[in-house]
Amino acid sequence: MMNALARLGRLGLDSLARLGRAHLLLFGILGGLPSVLLRPRLLIAQIYGIGVLSVLIIVVSGLFVGMVLGLQGYYVLAQFGAAESLGVMVAASLVRELGPVVTALLFAGRAGSALTAEIGLMKATEQLSALEMMAVDPIRRILAPRFLGGFISMPLLAAMFSAVGVLGGYFVGVGLLGVDDGAFWSQMEAKIDFEEDIVNGVVKSVVFGVVVTWIALYEGFDATPTSSGVSQATTRTVVHSALAVLGMDFVLTALMFGD
Amino acid sequence: MAKTRILEILVGTFMAAGFVALFFLAMQVSNLSASAAGDGYSLTARFDNIGSLKTRAPVSMAGVRVGRVESIQYDQDTYQAVVTMRIDEGYDRIPSDTFANIFTAGLLGEQYVGLDPGGSPDYLRDGEQIEHTQSALVLEQMIGQFLFSKAEEVSQ
Numbered sequence: 001m002m003n004a005l006a007r008l009g010r011l012g013l014d015s016l017a018r019l020g021r022a023h024l025l026l027f028g029i030l031g032g033l034p035s036v037l038l039r040p041r042l043l044i045a046q047i048y049g050i051g052v053l054s055v056l057i058i059v060v061s062g063l064f065v066g067m068v069l070g071l072q073g074y075y076v077l078a079q080f081g082a083a084e085s086l087g088v089m090v091a092a093s094l095v096r097e098l099g100p101v102v103t104a105l106l107f108a109g110r111a112g113s114a115l116t117a118e119i120g121l122m123k124a125t126e127q128l129s130a131l132e133m134m135a136v137d138p139i140r141r142i143l144a145p146r147f148l149g150g151f152i153s154m155p156l157l158a159a160m161f162s163a164v165g166v167l168g169g170y171f172v173g174v175g176l177l178g179v180d181d182g183a184f185w186s187q188m189e190a191k192i193d194f195e196e197d198i199v200n201g202v203v204k205s206v207v208f209g210v211v212v213t214w215i216a217l218y219e220g221f222d223a224t225p226t227s228s229g230v231s232q233a234t235t236r237t238v239v240h241s242a243l244a245v246l247g248m249d250f251v252l253t254a255l256m257f258g259d
Numbered sequence: 260m261a262k263t264r265i266l267e268i269l270v271g272t273f274m275a276a277g278f279v280a281l282f283f284l285a286m287q288v289s290n291l292s293a294s295a296a297g298d299g300y301s302l303t304a305r306f307d308n309i310g311s312l313k314t315r316a317p318v319s320m321a322g323v324r325v326g327r328v329e330s331i332q333y334d335q336d337t338y339q340a341v342v343t344m345r346i347d348e349g350y351d352r353i354p355s356d357t358f359a360n361i362f363t364a365g366l367l368g369e370q371y372v373g374l375d376p377g378g379s380p381d382y383l384r385d386g387e388q389i390e391h392t393q394s395a396l397v398l399e400q401m402i403g404q405f406l407f408s409k410a411e412e413v414s415q
Contacts, residue, residue: 044263044266044267047270047273047274048270051273051277052272052273091288153273155277156277156278156280157277159277159280159281159284160280162280163281163283163284163288166283185287189287189288189289192288192289193289193315198281198284201284
């Protein structure tokens with residue numbers, strides 16, 4: 001009985017301690033951001049690793065998600081004689097939800113896991129300690145550029161995902177299923193609002209980018225410095241990022257489109 | 260050195276592609292291009308019943324969209340709805356005896372304000388009110404009236 005209570009208490013305290021360390025790390029990273037801007041080379045290398053290398057999977061997924069939305073949406077809308085609204089449906093679901101969320105999930109799998117593994121391995125091979133020995137702050141030199149890289153890359157990737165998805169839906173709807181070309185675009189332009197839909201979608205993707213990068217960096221930095229510790233940290237990055245993205249998406253959607 | 264240059268070019272391409280995608284979403288997918296076409300001027304109209312008219316609903320003349328509904332308020336003194344419309348710049352020759360109706364696009368579509376131009380030589384200016392209005396047709400009321408009149412016919 002007492003043992004069970006003690007275990008529960010330890011679990012709670014451990015979680016709180018982890019949360020606290022994660023926030024301290026975040027403040028450290030934010031404090032290190034100005035020094036990143038003085039060394040743009042580091043940032044460019046990170047945007048390449050995090051953003052450019054993720055473009056292929058983002059574009060391909062966006063295209064297929066858009067095409068599937070086109071097919072499924074047409075099937076439902078045609079039953080109500082509203083096939084012309086296909087453009088609205090595809091664009092609204094992509095820009096509001098699927099673009100930011102699916103991009104964030106892919107981003108966590110493609111870039112987040114790589115960040116955790118890289119930093120965890122740096123810790124396991126004591127490269128981070130070596131940097132500290134040379135009076136180089138690893139948070140500023142290693143973590144801050146990666147954080148900024150994720151912050152910049154994620155909204156751009158989400159925008160690409162949505163844009164390619166709309167084109168995929170256009171290709172299926174207009175090209176294959178015979179929806180009217182003009183109605184597809186004009187209904188879309190009439191119903192999709194710039195501020196309400198597009199800006200909110202970008203805000204979502206920025207938030208997800210920060211959250212996923214933060215989780216990835218923290219898990220790597222906090223990993224047990226063994227090979228199994230790094231592997232566990234990588235798994236945790238993907239799982240926690242996915243859960244955080246889905247949970248925050250619900251909260252953000254309720255705040256943005258709730259009324 | 261050549262390697263960092265390639266890296267920089269790739270990153271530049273990536274960021275440019277991201278911004279192009281954002282621009283595409285803003286211009287092609289959303290209504291930014293349509294709503295950014297000048298400020299225009301506003302007109303008001305009072306309706307007894309606006310049905311389910313919403314703000315941002317289109318205002319059209321002869322079927323062409325000339326503006327949008329900007330706000331809808333309720334006037335407690337006259338028990339009427341006050342609809343403020345923003346008419347796009349360039350459509351500045353709406354006669355002062357214009358008739359404002361609330362129509363429905365299709366049987367179950369969204370409602371919009373349709374303007375029927377009158378014959379007056381004076382034109383409406385910013386802030387002026389459209390005097391002649393007709394309320395929205397509420398489908399449930401019409402069905403109710405229809406059933407009621409049928410019932411009366413039968414009883415006679």
